[in-house]
């Protein structure tokens with residue numbers, strides 16, 4: 628390229644560099660003035676709302692803002708709704724309580740989720756249960772627990788804690804630490820189906836709190852016994868047939884029922900209930916139908932929610948369930964842990980073996996349907 632050509636190219640490069648620089652400075656200036664203008668306007672609007680009680684007026688503290696939303700006018704009286712404002716993201720602001728070591732052992736761990744809640748002025752703590760699902764084994768206790776914990780005012784331990792029948796000597800502190808953190812007004816629940824049939828449990832629950840609410844899922848005792856047998860035999864291949872175990876000397880449907888066999892013994896509900904009634908009034912117990920939990924879960928859950936002792940609002944409805952025809956059971960649209968439709972685990976809703984009709988009939992005479 629000629630010397631004149633090179634000079635010209637240099638001039639063009641310098642010019643475009645200068646232009647780019649100018650353009651960049653303009654963009655920077657515009658974005659700065661736009662943002663500061665926006666922030667100033669927002670501040671002004673908030674100040675106005677606070678002083679004049681405008682569309683939304685703030686009445687909370689700095690950490691737990693509460694807004695009052697004017698709703699309507701009735702008979703000349705202004706009505707408003709109070710809403711606690713909880714941002715959807717944790718701001719990362721350090722909670723002073725977690726810095727000065729003022730926390731009691733009641734408070735939950737310092738993970739971001741709980742630091743975030745405390746920052747909002749909400750102090751989750753672990754409490755001893757207010758209500759227990761005490762049984763019956765294979766009645767549908769898992770279904771009841773998973774359904775009731777859809778309620779925002781209920782939090783439940785996910786697994787069976789077995790405190791009152793196996794780990795009582797570990798003490799209440801141990802038990803409490805197995806409970807989920809709850810906010811004020813939320814109920815704490817736990818389910819361990821063996822509580823219903825364990826001799827010492829009613830007295831121990833009473834010692835913890837005589838006002839404990841008790842929920843019992845009851846199911847036809849014969850179907851329950853077959854369900855129980857199905858579970859045990861799935862873990863023990865080669866187990867004797869149901870008919871051989873349910874009757875004395877393996878006499879099947881023609882013989883005497885073996886009342887000492889676990890699956891039969893658990894189904895004598897009245898015997899176990901008697902022990903509970905020595906410690907708790909009947910009104911403090913709610914009997915939930917295991918059958919209705921399957922055929923109409925929303926209706927059965929409505930019964931649970933209107934039970935005065937729990938004092939829950941009607942929140943769980945048909946919208947929370949769908950019927951999964953492959954599984955043959957109602958399943959959940961979503962739950963606390965999962966936002967997609969799902970069913971209870973594989974061990975819930977197993978296929979039962981065919982049992983001789985004579986054996987079922989004979990057993991039903993001994994364990995009549997409830």
Ligand SMILES: Nc1ncnc2c1ncn2[C@@H]1O[C@H](COP(=O)(O)OS(=O)(=O)O)[C@@H](OP(=O)(O)O)[C@H]1O
Pocket residue numbers: 763764765766767768769770820853854855857917920921956957958970971974975976977
């Ligand atoms: N929605 C839904 N999905 C699946 N299963 C359901 C459901 N609702 C009630 N059931 C019935 O619950 C039975 C199991 O009872 P439990 O949860 O009390 O069993 S356990 O004692 O905790 O092992 C289980 O017994 P099986 O059918 O013998 O498996 C079910 O019949």
